[in-house]
Amino acid sequence: MREISYSEAVRESMSQMMREDEDVYILGEDIGVYGGAFGVTSGMIDEFGPERVRITPISEAAISGCAVGSAMTGMRPILEIQFSDFVVIAMDNIVNQAAKMRYMFGGKAKVPMVVRLPSGSGAGFAAQHSQSLEAWMTHIPGLKVVQPSNAYDAKGLLAAAIKDDNPVMFYEHKMLYNVKSEVPEELYEIPLGVADIKREGKDVTIIATGLMVNRALEAAEQLAAEGIDVEVIDPRTLVPLDEKAILQSVKKTGRVLVAYEAVKRNGFGTEIVSLIAESDAFDYLDAPILRLGGAEAPIPYNPELEKAAIPQVHDIYQKCLELLNR
Amino acid sequence: MATEVLMPKLGATMEEGIIVSWMANEGDLIEEGDPIAEIQTDKIVLEVEAETTGYLLKTLFEPGTTVNVHEVIAYMGDENEPVEISSTAVSEAPAPQVVLENDAKPRKTPAANKLAKENKISLSSIQGTGPNNRIQRKDVEDYLKQQSSSITPLAKKMAEDLHVSPNEITGTGHNGKITKQDVLASTQVPTIVKEETQSNVTKTPLKGMRKVIAERMAESYYTAPHVTLSVEINMSECVALRKQLIPIIEKETGHRLSYNDLMIKAVAHTLSKNKSLNISLQKDEIYQYEDVNVGFAVALDEGLVVPVIKNADKIGLSGIVNSSKQLVSNIKSGKLHPEYFEQGTFTISNLGMYAVDTFNPIINQPQSAILGVGRIVEKPVVKHGEIAIDPTMQLSLSFDHRIIDGAPAAQFLTDLKDYLENPMKMLV
Numbered sequence: 001m002r003e004i005s006y007s008e009a010v011r012e013s014m015s016q017m018m019r020e021d022e023d024v025y026i027l028g029e030d031i032g033v034y035g036g037a038f039g040v041t042s043g044m045i046d047e048f049g050p051e052r053v054r055i056t057p058i059s060e061a062a063i064s065g066c067a068v069g070s071a072m073t074g075m076r077p078i079l080e081i082q083f084s085d086f087v088v089i090a091m092d093n094i095v096n097q098a099a100k101m102r103y104m105f106g107g108k109a110k111v112p113m114v115v116r117l118p119s120g121s122g123a124g125f126a127a128q129h130s131q132s133l134e135a136w137m138t139h140i141p142g143l144k145v146v147q148p149s150n151a152y153d154a155k156g157l158l159a160a161a162i163k164d165d166n167p168v169m170f171y172e173h174k175m176l177y178n179v180k181s182e183v184p185e186e187l188y189e190i191p192l193g194v195a196d197i198k199r200e201g202k203d204v205t206i207i208a209t210g211l212m213v214n215r216a217l218e219a220a221e222q223l224a225a226e227g228i229d230v231e232v233i234d235p236r237t238l239v240p241l242d243e244k245a246i247l248q249s250v251k252k253t254g255r256v257l258v259a260y261e262a263v264k265r266n267g268f269g270t271e272i273v274s275l276i277a278e279s280d281a282f283d284y285l286d287a288p289i290l291r292l293g294g295a296e297a298p299i300p301y302n303p304e305l306e307k308a309a310i311p312q313v314h315d316i317y318q319k320c321l322e323l324l325n326r
Numbered sequence: 327m328a329t330e331v332l333m334p335k336l337g338a339t340m341e342e343g344i345i346v347s348w349m350a351n352e353g354d355l356i357e358e359g360d361p362i363a364e365i366q367t368d369k370i371v372l373e374v375e376a377e378t379t380g381y382l383l384k385t386l387f388e389p390g391t392t393v394n395v396h397e398v399i400a401y402m403g404d405e406n407e408p409v410e411i412s413s414t415a416v417s418e419a420p421a422p423q424v425v426l427e428n429d430a431k432p433r434k435t436p437a438a439n440k441l442a443k444e445n446k447i448s449l450s451s452i453q454g455t456g457p458n459n460r461i462q463r464k465d466v467e468d469y470l471k472q473q474s475s476s477i478t479p480l481a482k483k484m485a486e487d488l489h490v491s492p493n494e495i496t497g498t499g500h501n502g503k504i505t506k507q508d509v510l511a512s513t514q515v516p517t518i519v520k521e522e523t524q525s526n527v528t529k530t531p532l533k534g535m536r537k538v539i540a541e542r543m544a545e546s547y548y549t550a551p552h553v554t555l556s557v558e559i560n561m562s563e564c565v566a567l568r569k570q571l572i573p574i575i576e577k578e579t580g581h582r583l584s585y586n587d588l589m590i591k592a593v594a595h596t597l598s599k600n601k602s603l604n605i606s607l608q609k610d611e612i613y614q615y616e617d618v619n620v621g622f623a624v625a626l627d628e629g630l631v632v633p634v635i636k637n638a639d640k641i642g643l644s645g646i647v648n649s650s651k652q653l654v655s656n657i658k659s660g661k662l663h664p665e666y667f668e669q670g671t672f673t674i675s676n677l678g679m680y681a682v683d684t685f686n687p688i689i690n691q692p693q694s695a696i697l698g699v700g701r702i703v704e705k706p707v708v709k710h711g712e713i714a715i716d717p718t719m720q721l722s723l724s725f726d727h728r729i730i731d732g733a734p735a736a737q738f739l740t741d742l743k744d745y746l747e748n749p750m751k752m753l754v
Contacts, residue, residue: 286464
């Protein structure tokens with residue numbers, strides 16, 4: 001199968017959906033001729049024109065307000081927040097409007113919009129352009145939260161997100177945009193709420209999200225060389241969460257590491273740990289559940305410090321050994 | 327508030343005790359110092375005495391139950407006082423170290439807990455290998471595997487010795503484990519049947535001191551490969567020395583110097599020069615003792631005890647005489663304090679008062695050697711090419727061949743012979 005990059009997969013998914021459904025359109029800052037801050041939308045204005053590729057002023061409040069309004073009238077907007085950090089300016093529209101409308105109007109109104117959010121650190125963009133704030137969004141009933149870790153998942157999950165009648169927060173990782181994987185040419189959907197076992201194993205379960213899925217797989221490779229059989233679970237969507245897949249794996253291995261890039265304190269991994277502790281999988285635990293998360297500090301600009309602020313492959317490797325008392 | 331009566335810790339190595347019997351009933355008034363229960367340790371049976379005067383409110387265990395040290399076994403207090411049984415065994419344990427031991431619940435993972443519950447086994451019998459001794463699933467699995475092998479190492483060895491297949495033996499131990507009793511029972515079925523047909527047979531249950539002795543003897547005999555070396559001693563010098571010393575020591579201590587005291591002295595002296603016999607094999611470790619603590623077997627109506635004279639190599643003959651007479655008199659009057667029997671590193675079994683010349687003694691485990699002493703008898707001996715009549719005595723040294731080789735044991739016996747035939751050398 002052909003290989004394309006994560007950013008190409010996102011673009012392809014949007015383009016195919018726009019060809020299929022006239023109501024789908026994109027809006028955001030510099031997404032036209034410039035192709036967006038990360039080039040994800042490059043060339044789309046040539047195919048779809050400025051009507052459906054709408055370049056907006058630098059105001060996340062305006063972009064999100066526009067999107068919520070047009071979604072309620074029947075359009076399916078995909079808005080790009082240039083850096084996911086800026087979503088906080090759009091918070092009122094997303095939290096108080098988009099997430100609530102369907103409930104408050106008894107289902108008579110719906111808000112089928114997708115908010116695309118390039119997130120995460122590693123590219124030297126410093127504290128205001130490198131955060132992973134997805135846990136904020138998972139706290140709001142009415143929002144779905146998606147976090148694909150490779151190109152294949154990104155394309156299928158985005159298609160499902162666009163078709164969903166609820167607001168979906170779609171977290172793309174900046175460091176994954178150039179990572180290629182096998183992606184079918186035709187349009188396909190990956191249903192929201194279905195986790196993926198990225199690697200099967202029996203000794204330890206790593207539940208990882210976003211970029212950490214890739215690092216967990218690298219660590220698993222190294223651990224395999226030492227005879228340790230690691231299972232890597234990628235929830236893919238945080239809301240809705242595939243609890244069954246997670247708990248099944250916990251029951252199988254009895255040892256769990258939860259790895260996420262967001263600040264460890266109150267990151268989404270904390271929710272996963274709570275889920276396990278409350279469930280009947282508790283009885284299968286054979287070691288305390290461990291977490292790896294980002295440092296409790298703004299992401300530093302210095303590249304070495306930036307690296308130190310979030311879990312690296314070696315950290316995951318070490319934690320797995322700890323889980324096995326090795 | 328009701329007072330807790332605890333299983334006493336009667337020695338450094340005591341981990342648990344068996345309640346042999348209750349010596350008072352619930353509701354009885356007990357004076358301070360009165361016995362409440364009979365407790366059997368791995369060495370002896372003795373009584374737990376009341377520390378205060380009060381009513382025995384509640385006994386918590388049936389006779390025959392094994393209880394960990396410092397666990398509550400009964401409550402005392404005012405007449406008809408209600409008793410609140412605390413679930414943690416210890417509240418006001420005497421030593422702080424003990425509180426730690428008993429207070430700390432075993433650390434265990436949920437997975438270990440679940441597996442243990444499913445298999446109806448107690449986690450208290452499992453040693454955790456995780457961090458902070460946490461019991462993990464693997465520890466339980468290993469335990470189960472060991473259980474499923476379902477025969478104790480001792481029973482296995484006995485079964486092999488007796489040419490019995492473990493498959494033909496029904497286990498009566500924990501989870502149907504085959505114990506040495508089961509092996510013995512399986513071989514003795516015909517004998518038992520025969521006995522039952524006889525009319526004038528008295529049957530006594532094996533219990534108390536007799537049971538302890540039975541178990542310890544069998545265990546020693548079946549686990550430690552015994553080798554016994556014998557030597558004849560010319561006792562003429564010793565006999566003469568004793569005659570000289572009797573009045574001197576009697577004046578100082580008020581006791582008569584016995585051959586047994588001389589043997590203790592000579593053995594202690596020889597042992598201090600041959601420390602390679604002053605050792606013990608416990609589990610997988612060899613203990614080398616610096617102190618020479620010599621025990622000597624004392625026969626009682628109900629069995630046998632071995633009081634110990636500590637540092638016998640460092641005290642003079644009158645010291646040995648004093649200690650041994652004091653110990654024997656206390657024991658014969660029924661005072662069996664556990665500290666009398668602890669920390670022995672070597673045992674002397676003296677049958678010299680009987681018409682016994684020589685015998686093969688069984689090692690008093692966990693010690694590694696024992697000396698059997700026969701009677702002193704006048705015999706013709708060859709001295710400087712001529713036949714003379716001298717008092718002679720046979721010694722036999724049994725040693726644990728797992729950790730003591732023949733040569734050091736032979737050296738010990740040679741040195742001992744030298745000291746007994748030339749007792750002046752002990753003064754040097």
